[in-house]
Amino acid sequence: xxxxxxxxxxxYKKYDDFTALKDINFKLNQGEFYTLLGPSxxxxxxILQTIAGFTDATSGQVLFDGQKINDIPxxxxxxxxxxxxxxxxxxxxxxENVAFGLILHKVKKAEVAERVHDALKLVQxxxxxxxxxxxxxxxxxxxxxxxxxxxxxxxxxxxxxxLSALDAKLRKDMQYELRSLQQNxxxxxxxxxxxxxxxxxxxxxxxVMNKGQILQKGDPVDIYDEPINHFVADFIGESxxxxxxxxxxxxxxxxxxxxxxxxxxxxxxxxxxVVIRPEDLVITTPEKxxxxxxxxxxxxxxxxxxxxxxxxxxxxWLIHSTNATTDNAIIGLTFGPNDxxxxxxxxxEAKFNSRLETYEE
Amino acid sequence: MKKSFRxxxxxxxxxxxxxxxxxPVGLIVYYSFFNISHQFTFDNYATxxxxxxxxxxxxxxxxxxxxxxxxxxxxxxxxALVISKLKHRDLWILLVIxxxxxxxxxxxxxxxxxLSHDGLVNNLFELVGLPxxxxxxxxxxxxxxxxxxxxxxxxxxxxxxLTDISDSYIKASHDLGAxxxxxxxxxxxxxxxxxxxxxVQIVFIPSLxxxxxxxxxxxxxxxxxxxxxxxxxxxxxNWGMGSTIGVVLIISxxxxxxxxxxxxxxxxx
Numbered sequence: 001x002x003x004x005x006x007x008x009x010x011x012y013k014k015y016d017d018f019t020a021l022k023d024i025n026f027k028l029n030q031g032e033f034y035t036l037l038g039p040s041x042x043x044x045x046x047i048l049q050t051i052a053g054f055t056d057a058t059s060g061q062v063l064f065d066g067q068k069i070n071d072i073p074x075x076x077x078x079x080x081x082x083x084x085x086x087x088x089x090x091x092x093x094x095x096e097n098v099a100f101g102l103i104l105h106k107v108k109k110a111e112v113a114e115r116v117h118d119a120l121k122l123v124q125x126x127x128x129x130x131x132x133x134x135x136x137x138x139x140x141x142x143x144x145x146x147x148x149x150x151x152x153x154x155x156x157x158x159x160x161x162x163l164s165a166l167d168a169k170l171r172k173d174m175q176y177e178l179r180s181l182q183q184n185x186x187x188x189x190x191x192x193x194x195x196x197x198x199x200x201x202x203x204x205x206x207x208v209m210n211k212g213q214i215l216q217k218g219d220p221v222d223i224y225d226e227p228i229n230h231f232v233a234d235f236i237g238e239s240x241x242x243x244x245x246x247x248x249x250x251x252x253x254x255x256x257x258x259x260x261x262x263x264x265x266x267x268x269x270x271x272x273x274v275v276i277r278p279e280d281l282v283i284t285t286p287e288k289x290x291x292x293x294x295x296x297x298x299x300x301x302x303x304x305x306x307x308x309x310x311x312x313x314x315x316x317w318l319i320h321s322t323n324a325t326t327d328n329a330i331i332g333l334t335f336g337p338n339d340x341x342x343x344x345x346x347x348x349e350a351k352f353n354s355r356l357e358t359y360e361e
Numbered sequence: 362m363k364k365s366f367r368x369x370x371x372x373x374x375x376x377x378x379x380x381x382x383x384x385p386v387g388l389i390v391y392y393s394f395f396n397i398s399h400q401f402t403f404d405n406y407a408t409x410x411x412x413x414x415x416x417x418x419x420x421x422x423x424x425x426x427x428x429x430x431x432x433x434x435x436x437x438x439x440x441a442l443v444i445s446k447l448k449h450r451d452l453w454i455l456l457v458i459x460x461x462x463x464x465x466x467x468x469x470x471x472x473x474x475x476l477s478h479d480g481l482v483n484n485l486f487e488l489v490g491l492p493x494x495x496x497x498x499x500x501x502x503x504x505x506x507x508x509x510x511x512x513x514x515x516x517x518x519x520x521x522x523l524t525d526i527s528d529s530y531i532k533a534s535h536d537l538g539a540x541x542x543x544x545x546x547x548x549x550x551x552x553x554x555x556x557x558x559x560x561v562q563i564v565f566i567p568s569l570x571x572x573x574x575x576x577x578x579x580x581x582x583x584x585x586x587x588x589x590x591x592x593x594x595x596x597x598x599n600w601g602m603g604s605t606i607g608v609v610l611i612i613s614x615x616x617x618x619x620x621x622x623x624x625x626x627x628x629x630x
Contacts, residue, residue, distance in 0.1 A: 054532050074535040087533035091551035100547075101537035152537065 002029040004066075005155055005188050006051060011060035013046055013212075020046045022212045024060070028156070028190060033182050035191045035199040038209035039235070044192045046212075048158050051190070052081050065155070079156040080149035084164060086141045088133045094120070094144055095129040101152040119151035120144075122181065139170045146181070156188045163198060175201050196236045200224060208232050216349055224277075228352045229343055233275045238318055240276045245269055249359075252342060255291065255313060263342035265355040273343045278306070278320040280339035289332015293317050295325055386611065392604035405605035415589070419609070422585040425504065425575075426568035430515075432508040433564055434557070437515040442549075444516075445523040454520055461513045469577045472506050473497060476578075498580025506578045507571055515560040522556025523549070558621040566614045586610055 006028040013021035021043045028034055036044035049055040050062060053074030062070050069077060080101070088097050098116045107115070120126040123143035128136070136144065142162060149157055159178075163171045179202045182189045193199055199206050200220040208216045208223060216228040227233035233241055244254025249264035254274055266272065286292045293309035307319040309331070317333070325331055347355075396402045409415045444453045460468065475481050476496040483493040496502050526549065534544040550557075570587030581588070586606050593603030 052532075052536060054535070074532070075538045075540055081533070081536045083529045083533055085527065085529055087527065087529040089530060089533070089548055089552070091548070091554075100534075100539075104538045104543060148537070 002031055004028065005030045005064070006190075007061075007063040008047070008051075009061040009063070011047075011050060011057045011062065013043070013050065013055070014058045020212050021050075021057070024214060026207060026214065026217065028188055030155070030188055031186045032204040033179065033189045033191065033202055035193060035203040035206045036209055037193055037196060037199040037206050037236075040194055042209045043212040044194075044209050045160055047209075048081070048160055048190065048192050051156075052079065052158055053077050078154055079158060080152055080154040081158040081160060082145050082149050082162045084161045086145040086162075088136075088141055088144055088148070090133050092133070093129075094125070094131045094133065094136070097133065097144060098148045098151050100148065105152070115151055116147075119147040122150065122184075123147045123177075138166055139174070142166060142174065146178075150181075150185060150187075154187065156190060157182075159189060159191045161193055162191075163193070164195070171198070178202060200236070208235065210235075214349075216352075226341055226356070227275060227343065228347060228349055229345075230273055233273075233341075233343065238278045238320075240278065240281075240317055242274045242276070242315060243271065244274050245271045246342065250337075252340065255311065255315070257290065259290065259340065260337045261340045261342060262337045263340075264359045266342070266344060271345065273345070275341045275343060276335055276339055278318040279304075280335055281317070281319045281333050282335065283307075283319065283321055283323075283325060284332040284334050286330050286332045289334055291317075291333045292330055293333060295327055295329050295331060298324060298327065300324075389604045389607045389611070392600050393608045395601045397599045397601060402601075405601050408602065409605050409609060415606070418584055418586055418589055421583065422569050422587070423613075425507075425571075425583065425585060426565050428504050429507045429511060429568045429571075430561055430565045432504065433511045433515040434560065436508065437512055437519055437560065438557070440512075441516045441520040441523055442545075445520055450524070454516070457516050458513050460510075465510065466573065468510060469506070469574055472502075472509075472578055476502055476506075497578065498582060500579065500583060503575060503579035503583055507568060507574050510574070511564040511568065514563045518559040518563065519553060519556040522553040526552050562618060562621050565617055569613065570610055 004027045008024050008026050011021055011024040012019065024043075024047060036047055038044045046055065050057050053069070053072065057070060061068055064077065064079070089100070092100065095116055098119055099112050102112045102115060116129070117126060120129060123146055125140060125143050125147065128140065128144075133141065133144075142165075145162070163174050163178075166174060175198060178189070178191075182202075191199075191202065200223075203220055205217060206220055206223050207214045210231050216223060216232050218226075223232065224236055227236060227239075230241055233239045242254050244252055246263075246266045246269065247253050247258055248268050249266075250261055252259055252261045252263070252272070252274060261274075291311055293311045295307060295309045297308045299306040299308075304320045304322055305324050307321055307325060309317045309319060311317060319333065344352075393405055394401055394403065396404055440457070444450050444457070447453050473480075477483075478493065478495070478497070480497075482496065486493060530548055530552065531544060534548045539547065569585070570590065571585065572587035572591045575581065575583045575585055575588055586609070590603050590606050590610075593599045593606070
């Protein structure tokens with residue numbers, strides 16, 4: 001299939017009294033959109049900087065196209081970066097910024113003009129070649145930064161939270177554009193973000209990180225539906241996480257009730273956590289509900305109501321519903337076996353995956 | 362109420378401006394139109410622009426000021442660049458600024474001690490077997506000492522503009538394939554141009570009229586406009602001529618300011 005373009009093997013990054021990266025291993029294939037997702041300080045930018053060559057790995061190997069590149073300086077690596085603050089040179093105009101890399105590589109003048117024009121056209125700013133950087137809006141700067149990076153035809157584009165400075169509407173538009181740009185160019189994108197919505201919307205593969213480790217990797221649907229642990233479930237999307245225990249395979253007990261579920265492969269009576277996404281909870285009458293909760297507050301979110309409720313044991317429940325309900329009313333909640341996802345405590349990704357394989361088709 | 366309150370704060374500044382800036386400049390311009398016997402005349406200006414001596418002096422002043430500025434820039438830029446990369450850069454820059462707290466005259470006398478015939482520098486030369494050099498009262502020593510004194514004033518604005526450059530510009534430059542040298546010449550130096558310009562202003566303009574150093578270190582062999590002003594006011598008592606030179610100096614300072622203050626159409630970010 002598609003070949004590996006970047007590979008990290010046992011990469012560690014240690015500072016004096018702090019380990020920023022712990023045993024990072026992954027492979028990136030050509031032409032796919034990858035996202036490193038995690039809270040700030042989790043090490044995702046450090047990974048990007050290690051690949052770009054702005055910082056050295058303390059140990060481990062960084063391979064590019066099969067070649068070890070640990071000792072190759074940043075300016076000799078065939079990849080480009082889009083920076084969080086764009087880093088467009090204020091002493092040059094738009095054309096000069098985009099042409100900078102080409103001129104450094106001694107590309108002929110006519111070809112420079114053509115390639116800059118093409119790159120600007122790709123980001124729909126071909127009319128802006130003679131503008132000064134200070135005359136551009138945030139969204140335009142963003143596009144120029146992308147044009148400057150792709151004009152060199154890198155094999156890999158690294159994007160360091162490039163959308164975080166844009167307003168919500170523009171950010172959504174840019175998600176579509178980045179995705180289609182990546183598919184048109186067919187180059188590998190490695191995108192760093194703390195915004196789970198961005199990650200879910202654009203990526204082929206997501207690496208969820210926390211405290212210098214990759215906790216889980218997978219496509220967006222897998223990560224959302226089958227989070228490996230409390231952190232991932234909580235970080236990706238909204239979730240209700242309740243402690244419980246497995247009675248036996250396909251049977252779970254929590255809050256004093258036993259339910260049929262879709263998970264297996266755990267020890268009998270093993271303590272676990274159950275995740276139920278707010279949109280999977282269906283409101284019904286208290287008699288018909290599997291659980292009874294008391295509505296506390298409701299927020300209208302435009303496309304749905306976000307309802308906060310408490311059960312008899314005072315656990316918090318988040319429910320997404322298209323219809324409003326009455327404040328302080330007792331309502332019933334139902335959910336199907338597939339709406340529950342069971343997580344073991346301290347399960348590694350490898351064990352998690354092999355357990356899933358034992359009972360999933 | 363609010364207005365009068367504000368006026369209260371303005372008053373000291375306005376008084377300062379009137380007494381110590383506008384009045385002296387006005388007086389200089391006024392005096393420059395009187396000859397030695399207090400008659401109104403344009404002769405001072407005619408003398409200045411016709412006499413070879415004054416024009417040579419002007420050329421000398423500009424040349425020496427230019428050399429001093431150039432040397433201090435050539436030393437200061439790399440120094441500021443290195444200091445801005447150091448871990449305790451605030452401490453290092455403080456050490457650079459430290460000599461400015463010492464009186465200029467004291468520093469000049471210290472250099473007389475160092476450079477004189479039996480001074481420390483010659484002692485060191487003897488130690489390594491070099492013949493003693495005649496260093497005091499030469500052009501070279503004047504330019505070097507003047508540059509030494511001006512360096513802190515050159516480093517500070519350059520250092521400030523260097524530390525203002527976000528690290529990501531440097532990274533972006535490397536990322537796009539630039540070597541360290543290309544990053545320096547194409548990104549760092551153009552982006553620190555405002556700092557270089559203000560450094561040049563701060564050093565060049567006072568260097569036009571250094572008279573104490575030219576006397577103490579240069580041995581009065583170098584007659585700059587500053588020396589001429591001093592001579593006219595204190596020795597020949599020709600205040601009119603001294604003022605005329607002062608006016609010429611002020612005008613040339615304004616020209617330098619205009620020249621180095623080219624409009625910045627490119628703002629940062």
